[in-house]
Amino acid sequence: MRALAIQAAREDDEAERARLAASKSPPLAQPVKPDPDxxxxxxxxxxxxxxxxxxxxxxxxxxxxxxxxxxxxxxxLVPMAEVRRLVGEAATKAGPAEEPKLADPPKRRPKKVKLIPRGQR
Known part of the structure; x- marks a missing residue:
């Protein structure tokens, strides 16, 4: 008797899933479960x-x-929810990542050479 009740419940669940899949409205959002770790x-x-x-x-x-x-x-202590919120806000404010512009290499100054007269070497 119990096996029949379980089988009927499963069939009802499958029928409900099929009905939800056929409907055009999106299913209700499931609450996000925190990671246990x-x-x-x-x-x-x-x-x-x-x-x-x-x-x-x-x-x-x-x-x-x-x-x-x-x-x-x-x-x-800081709640992890606050950390996640701040990271999310920073990501939305930053927008898409831009390619960094390469700067021109620094100009090298000529080396100073001390001139010594020929007779003093």
């Missing part, structure tokens, strides 16, 4: 490394309200 909070040093800034810049950003910190048992 990624920490929820990182230290200031790690956040600075990930963002490519120094610790003092993080403190300035905090005082400007651009990033939030969490204090846990005397340690100042």
């Amino acid at each position: 990624e920490p929820l909070l990182v230290t200031l040093n790690r956040a600075a490394t990930l963002l490519g800034v120094c610790r003092q810049t993080l403190y300035r950003m905090s005082s400007a309200g651009e990033i939030t910190f969490r204090k846990i048992r005397g340690r100042t």
Whole structure:
């Protein structure tokens, strides 16, 4: 009896999937699950490394309200969500990567030569 109920539930699921695939509306977005190996909070040093800034810049950003910190048992930590948000904002502000322009090589100055009269060699 239980096997029949399980089989019926599977058939219902398959029918629902087929109905959703046939409809033109996109399926509802699934919530993003955090990576279990990624920490929820990182230290200031790690956040600075990930963002490519120094610790003092993080403190300035905090005082400007651009990033939030969490204090846990005397340690100042940064949520990974904040780090991801800042990286995303930087990527959208930067736009597509442009090819760097090559600068002209520096002009070399002629070497100064000390002239010595013939009789003094």
